[in-house]
Amino acid sequence: xxxxxxxxxxxxxxxxxxxxxxxxxxxxxxxxxxxxxxxxxxxxxxxxxxxxxxxxxxxxxxxxxxxxxxxxxxxxxxxxxxxxxxxxxxxxxxxxxxxxxxxxxxxxxxxxxxxxxxxxxxxxxxxxxxxxxxxxxxxxxxxxxxxxxxxxxxxxxxxxxxxxxxxxxxxxxxxxxxxxxxxxxxxxxxxxxxxxxxxxxxxxxxxxxxxxxxxxxxxxxxxxxxxxxxxxxxxxxxxxxxxxxxxxxxxxxxxxxxxxxxxxxxxxxxxxxxxxxxxxxxxxxxxxxxxxxxxxxxxxxxxxxxxxxxxxxxxxxxxxxxxxxxxxxxxxxxxxxxxxxxxxxxxxxxxxxxxxxxxxxxxxxxxxxxxxxxxxxxxxxxxxxxxxxxxx
Numbered sequence: 001x002x003x004x005x006x007x008x009x010x011x012x013x014x015x016x017x018x019x020x021x022x023x024x025x026x027x028x029x030x031x032x033x034x035x036x037x038x039x040x041x042x043x044x045x046x047x048x049x050x051x052x053x054x055x056x057x058x059x060x061x062x063x064x065x066x067x068x069x070x071x072x073x074x075x076x077x078x079x080x081x082x083x084x085x086x087x088x089x090x091x092x093x094x095x096x097x098x099x100x101x102x103x104x105x106x107x108x109x110x111x112x113x114x115x116x117x118x119x120x121x122x123x124x125x126x127x128x129x130x131x132x133x134x135x136x137x138x139x140x141x142x143x144x145x146x147x148x149x150x151x152x153x154x155x156x157x158x159x160x161x162x163x164x165x166x167x168x169x170x171x172x173x174x175x176x177x178x179x180x181x182x183x184x185x186x187x188x189x190x191x192x193x194x195x196x197x198x199x200x201x202x203x204x205x206x207x208x209x210x211x212x213x214x215x216x217x218x219x220x221x222x223x224x225x226x227x228x229x230x231x232x233x234x235x236x237x238x239x240x241x242x243x244x245x246x247x248x249x250x251x252x253x254x255x256x257x258x259x260x261x262x263x264x265x266x267x268x269x270x271x272x273x274x275x276x277x278x279x280x281x282x283x284x285x286x287x288x289x290x291x292x293x294x295x296x297x298x299x300x301x302x303x304x305x306x307x308x309x310x311x312x313x314x315x316x317x318x319x320x321x322x323x324x325x326x327x328x329x330x331x332x333x334x335x336x337x338x339x340x341x342x343x344x345x346x347x348x349x350x351x352x353x354x355x356x357x358x359x360x361x362x363x364x365x366x367x368x369x370x371x372x373x374x375x376x377x378x379x380x381x382x383x384x385x386x387x388x389x390x391x392x
Contacts, residue, residue, distance in 0.1 A: 001126040001161065004042045005241040005253075007053035007206025008223040009035070010088060011070050012062035015227075018295075023324045026292065030261055034225040035073035037258045038240055042079055045242045045256070048126065049079050053206030053221065054086025054134065054167025060096045062089075067102055071109035081113045082122070084133040086167040086206055087188055091117045092135040116165065119146040121157070127245070128157045130164040130200070138187035143168050147195055154199055161201040161245040166190055168207055170214050192218055202243055202251045210235035211255050219243075224258040229265055229297045229327070261324065262286065262294040270302030270332060276311055283319065295325040303335035 011031050018024040042050060056070070074081055085091040096102055097115045106113050116122060116131035132143040144166055154162065168188035192203065192215050203218035210231075211222040222237045238259025244252035264286040268279050279300075287294045296319065304312060312332065320326045 001049075001246070002045065002047050002242065002244050003127065003163070004038065004045070004047040004050045005053065005202075005204045005219065005221045005243050006038060006050065006224055007167070007204075007221045008055045008086070008209055009052065009070075009225075010055050010058040010223065010227060012066040013058040013227060017327070018325045020325075023292075027261065027295075027324055031225050031227070032069050032073055034258055034260070035070070036076065037260075038224060039073075039077040041240060041242070041256050041258065042077060045254075047079060047242065049124070050077065050081045051129070051163065051165055051204050052081065052083035053165050053204045054084050055088045055206060056083050056086075057089040057096060060089055062096070064101055067096075068105050068109065071102075071105040071113070074113050075110040077112060079112070080124075081110070082116055082129060082131075082165070083113065084116050084131045084165045084167060084206075085135070087134055087137050090134045090137050119143075121154075123157060123160070126160060128160050128162045130162060132164060132166045132168075134167055134188060139168075140187070142189060142191055142194075144190055144192075144195055147200070159247045161247045162199065163202045163204055163245060164195075164200050166203055166205050168205075170205070170208075170218075201247055201249070202245045204241075204243075208235075210237045211239045211241070212236070213253075217251055219253055226259050226261060226263045229263050229295070260293070262290075263297075264294060265297045267299040268301070270300070270304050270308075273305050273308040275302065276304065276308050276315075279312075280315060287323070291322040292324060294323055295327070296323050297327040297329075299329040300332045303333040306334060309334050 009031060013028065013031065015024050015027050018027060038050070041047075057066070085095065085097065089096055091097055097117060106115075116129065117133055117135075119130075119132060122129040122131065130147060132147070134143055144164065147164060168190035170190050170192060188207070190205070195203075197215075197217060201217065203215065205214065205218060205220045208220040209223045209228065210220065212220040212235075214220060219241055221241045222239055224238065224240050226237050236255075238257060239255040240258055242254045242256055266282060266286065268275070268282065270276070270279075283296070283298075286296065298319075300312075309332070316326070316328065316330075
């Protein structure tokens, strides 16, 4: 049979790092919109069911509006959807999944949604699911341990393929917290090497936000819509997995792209003023002239002349408006070019300006606080001297 494996939707994520409220709302809404993309991918590729390997919601206390939007979008999917709780939306007494409001919305809007809260086999017409739900945010015991000891006699399921749903960290890499950091600890550790691999045909994993093969039969689906800046080349988010699974055969897994927004990183060092155009080209390569579709983490170093620094600020102003988020680390130093220094320090008709400019040029050398202030003063003096109608 064919199933669609996805995880880590984290609906209701606040994206507090995005200051603009309208843009923040657009990013949050896109996490709902991608569910309709998932529904379309399931139809096109003829998936017979969808499994969500944890973290459907970002927290156990998301708003009622988020619950209703999620149930409404899931209800539009043509096939059954099975989900396990993850560390963000863990189960247990009083959990989101047991709240009357969620149950009512699920019943009325998403009757095709089944939440698997118990570690026990779920036999369907063509497949058997083995859920490993997290009942606490941080589990000290491997959530797959029941598969080794309590799964029972599996022969009763005949030739139906067996799929385990797991949310946790495979040893070797940990769960990412948000776009600004990574969890320091590694709770919910999953040791795939201890599982009886011959008893199962596919391990559908969630928690790692990139699409990743971690075993002959084990995949992380990753988040279907990016929610953070890239964390290394091995991280490949923005997909769902189409899985053709059958008993006693290697699963055939195909990543399907689903993300619409672009999250980009760029580090650039200015060697001279010509670097300004190079920077513009590199940013354009990433955002392709789009507006309201991308987020950029930009690190700038090096030095620019006074006029080039002003042009850089104009470029940053435009990017700030066009991008959903510009996360900027600007360590660029203002270093007047030789022509700019000459124009300020050799003004025969303005000897006072020349003397002030010479003193500022000397003070501007180095990285002290006085040097920073002197460079700012040089920029302002340069701007004043070049304003239309200036008396200087």
